[in-house]
Amino acid sequence: MQTILEARPATFQTAAAILARASADGQTVRLRGGGTKFSWGAARPDSPIELCTGRLAKVVEHNTGDLTAVLEAGVRLADAQEQFATAGQMLALDPPLADAGFSEATATIGGIVATGDSGPLRHRYGAPRDLVLGMTVALSDGAIAQSGGKVIKNVAGYDLAKLFAGSFGTLGLILSVNVRLHPLPVGTATAFGAGGDPEKLAVAARVLAAAPLELDALDIVWRAGRGGVLARCCGADPVRRAQRAAGILGEAGLEEVDVTAQDDALWQLQRSGQRSRHRALIMVSARPSALAAVLRAADQFSGTVVGRAALGVSYVEVDPAAVEQLRAALPAGARGVLRDAPAEVRCTVDAWDVREGPAVDLMRRIKARFDPAGACNPGSFVGGI
Amino acid sequence: MSASALVSRLEAACGADYVLTHPHALTTYGSDGLAQYHQLPLVVARPGSAEEVHAVVRACFEAGVPWVARGAGTGLSGGALPVADGVVIALSRLRRILSIDLDDGCIVVEPGVTNLAISRAVSPTHFFPPDPSSQIVCSIGGNVAENSGGAHCFKYGFTTNYVIGLEVVLSDGTVVDLDRDDPGYDLLGAFVGSEGTLGVATRIRLRVVPVPESVRTLVAFFEDTSVAGDAVTAIVSAGIVPGAIEMMDRLSIKAAEEATHAGYRLDAGAALIVELDGPQEECTARFDHVMAMCKEAGARDVRVAQSEAERALIWKTRRAAFAAMGRIAPAYYVQDGVIPRTRLSEVLGRIDELSAEFGLQVANVFHAGDGNLHPLVCYDSARPGEPERAEELAGLIVKACVEAGGSITGEHGVGVDKKRYMPSMFSEPDLEAFQRLRCAFDPHGLANPGKVMPTPRLCGEVPGPYREHPLERAGVAERF
Numbered sequence: 001m002q003t004i005l006e007a008r009p010a011t012f013q014t015a016a017a018i019l020a021r022a023s024a025d026g027q028t029v030r031l032r033g034g035g036t037k038f039s040w041g042a043a044r045p046d047s048p049i050e051l052c053t054g055r056l057a058k059v060v061e062h063n064t065g066d067l068t069a070v071l072e073a074g075v076r077l078a079d080a081q082e083q084f085a086t087a088g089q090m091l092a093l094d095p096p097l098a099d100a101g102f103s104e105a106t107a108t109i110g111g112i113v114a115t116g117d118s119g120p121l122r123h124r125y126g127a128p129r130d131l132v133l134g135m136t137v138a139l140s141d142g143a144i145a146q147s148g149g150k151v152i153k154n155v156a157g158y159d160l161a162k163l164f165a166g167s168f169g170t171l172g173l174i175l176s177v178n179v180r181l182h183p184l185p186v187g188t189a190t191a192f193g194a195g196g197d198p199e200k201l202a203v204a205a206r207v208l209a210a211a212p213l214e215l216d217a218l219d220i221v222w223r224a225g226r227g228g229v230l231a232r233c234c235g236a237d238p239v240r241r242a243q244r245a246a247g248i249l250g251e252a253g254l255e256e257v258d259v260t261a262q263d264d265a266l267w268q269l270q271r272s273g274q275r276s277r278h279r280a281l282i283m284v285s286a287r288p289s290a291l292a293a294v295l296r297a298a299d300q301f302s303g304t305v306v307g308r309a310a311l312g313v314s315y316v317e318v319d320p321a322a323v324e325q326l327r328a329a330l331p332a333g334a335r336g337v338l339r340d341a342p343a344e345v346r347c348t349v350d351a352w353d354v355r356e357g358p359a360v361d362l363m364r365r366i367k368a369r370f371d372p373a374g375a376c377n378p379g380s381f382v383g384g385i
Numbered sequence: 386m387s388a389s390a391l392v393s394r395l396e397a398a399c400g401a402d403y404v405l406t407h408p409h410a411l412t413t414y415g416s417d418g419l420a421q422y423h424q425l426p427l428v429v430a431r432p433g434s435a436e437e438v439h440a441v442v443r444a445c446f447e448a449g450v451p452w453v454a455r456g457a458g459t460g461l462s463g464g465a466l467p468v469a470d471g472v473v474i475a476l477s478r479l480r481r482i483l484s485i486d487l488d489d490g491c492i493v494v495e496p497g498v499t500n501l502a503i504s505r506a507v508s509p510t511h512f513f514p515p516d517p518s519s520q521i522v523c524s525i526g527g528n529v530a531e532n533s534g535g536a537h538c539f540k541y542g543f544t545t546n547y548v549i550g551l552e553v554v555l556s557d558g559t560v561v562d563l564d565r566d567d568p569g570y571d572l573l574g575a576f577v578g579s580e581g582t583l584g585v586a587t588r589i590r591l592r593v594v595p596v597p598e599s600v601r602t603l604v605a606f607f608e609d610t611s612v613a614g615d616a617v618t619a620i621v622s623a624g625i626v627p628g629a630i631e632m633m634d635r636l637s638i639k640a641a642e643e644a645t646h647a648g649y650r651l652d653a654g655a656a657l658i659v660e661l662d663g664p665q666e667e668c669t670a671r672f673d674h675v676m677a678m679c680k681e682a683g684a685r686d687v688r689v690a691q692s693e694a695e696r697a698l699i700w701k702t703r704r705a706a707f708a709a710m711g712r713i714a715p716a717y718y719v720q721d722g723v724i725p726r727t728r729l730s731e732v733l734g735r736i737d738e739l740s741a742e743f744g745l746q747v748a749n750v751f752h753a754g755d756g757n758l759h760p761l762v763c764y765d766s767a768r769p770g771e772p773e774r775a776e777e778l779a780g781l782i783v784k785a786c787v788e789a790g791g792s793i794t795g796e797h798g799v800g801v802d803k804k805r806y807m808p809s810m811f812s813e814p815d816l817e818a819f820q821r822l823r824c825a826f827d828p829h830g831l832a833n834p835g836k837v838m839p840t841p842r843l844c845g846e847v848p849g850p851y852r853e854h855p856l857e858r859a860g861v862a863e864r865f
Contacts, residue, residue, distance in 0.1 A: 130542065145817065147818065335566065
């Protein structure tokens, strides 16, 4: 086992210099934020250097009148949200903030953007890619490059922030991100309906998705042969709208239909369903209309599911031994990316479920241009990148 | 490959009727919506299917000839300006709607389909939110290339938020399928808004959304743009996200009202259009609040559209603003700068100063919610030196936007017209990073060269990735 040198730079320049030095020396570097998603991706060899963003933790700007902010990568999302809330604002990103061990809420904005993680609010506000307006990154040759801007509308230059969002640190180190903020909802209410028939749940979710209710979140949950649909309303009169949503769930044949304004715990449960402590967690992407098929596939392997019903994104927790079988049982066109899993599973299963082809070739060319030395998080990404 | 051999290849790919070489025929394609730039291409190919586009791109690659993909040619940055001795790939024959699946909330189209045709195809239950003013004619392929916005993007987002799948041809002829949910780099996100420099999209899958249940529209008239700006700040600070919030200044009101006779007040210094949409109860509650805030900010007059016809009239005036400017001056130069909304009155003040200094009228029409200004610098080309001064003035406006923390372009794109401003916003390392992306997609620089980047750049060879030598691994040797 190699000795790992942990570097915790306090400035962008130092961070870039560490990367440049390591890559000039032919060494590889592991990039790390709060460490809550550190094991995700493919199993890879150890790197001699771990570069942590923990000291890059300033909220550089919070422009309340413009609903924008600039955050250094190491800012914990929980801390940033606290600050935004004092102005009645939020960053509309709500992924689980702790690791699979459900420890402290240490997830950083850099890590969340680098892994493209999100929570129930993705239904209305999109993934990190949709909320990041600009970005500053350090590349492995020591360059510090900015792209995008600080205004919500901007088409100047290539959208490198999107390329880096979800790149798992394989193109360089995210130093800071410029984000769009949204008003913090004054009130919320959630409609809920339950059932044991995946088809019925899926139809109910589909009807709700097409209804003009402007839901903030529309989730599905499935455990041990029974599930539910959750629809969250925010705004001027959330309870009345949640009642309309409940009406739709009832008409779709769901049971135990109810509305609650005390809904935080419900959604916290949805978020925690996106992590697995002892089993394996697969993030499945499928057409929204394939939702029932995903639930049935999960059910075959005693899986539990939470997910974004209208987006076709489902988080399925199964026994580690069943990962490949679950993938095989998914509907045509669906993909299952491995997230949490015991180390031994990660070594035997392809984490990414991606076939070779022109898109992966193109990704390799991008990696070669941005990180020609192959210094940043090598081996952890799609196609062995 | 000689030019005539290339033309033969293109004729074989598209059919001789769809390959244009006569100078008269080429003239149509010499400019896009920004007519001050004009360049005849060598040849125009008008493929009729995705497969024919692929064949055209392959032929260009084998001939080493650059090409420019063109949609409806309505772009305002010269992004579809042909390259001398290059090929224009005109996509106007690819206008089929390939599939509609409202259960999945999506539609698949060819790039030549117009923006408005997409909303029509999924109506009455759904619509496609990005709505550039040219939506009746502009094509979705162009919208994808430019990441088009429109009046409703403050609430709904931009084209990039709605593209969920693309079939793209790279400049070497490789066809790549990109899907938003595919694991790996967000190639789709990098492609949208890349102004035709990374390849050409031949099939486009879009997300469409339910039509809002209720729409309420008002136009409020203010003393000047600064007071109207206060109203915008009050509305947004109250946590309200209007479907659209648009402002016109005195000069643009005058021009547009004369064209449309919609009843806009000619004595007002600013008109603010606010449109709220969404669920009925939400819309009603918020709309009363917005009216109160407009009055509180000092609106002299607030008019609420009482019918769909009245709403259409309010919008007709806004949409007419660009075209109506012909009543003020024979020509105008449109800018597309963006500023943080809170700097609005400061930057508008600066534009007024510049306008006085240059002795040129500047009309302002803008997307107030997202700070996207469209200053129209009026001039008369018959007066010697005036076009140049108008251009200089427009450049200073862009500079003022960047200095206020904004951007050189919010939705029109960089193209050829704004590439000279790129260094005011991006440093050399930033531009180098852009070039890395460009080179990964198009190492030979054949796709729409001469756009976006301020100076021509070539792609060097990629150094081979670092591989640990076996002796290093064994600890026998180390690198110095």
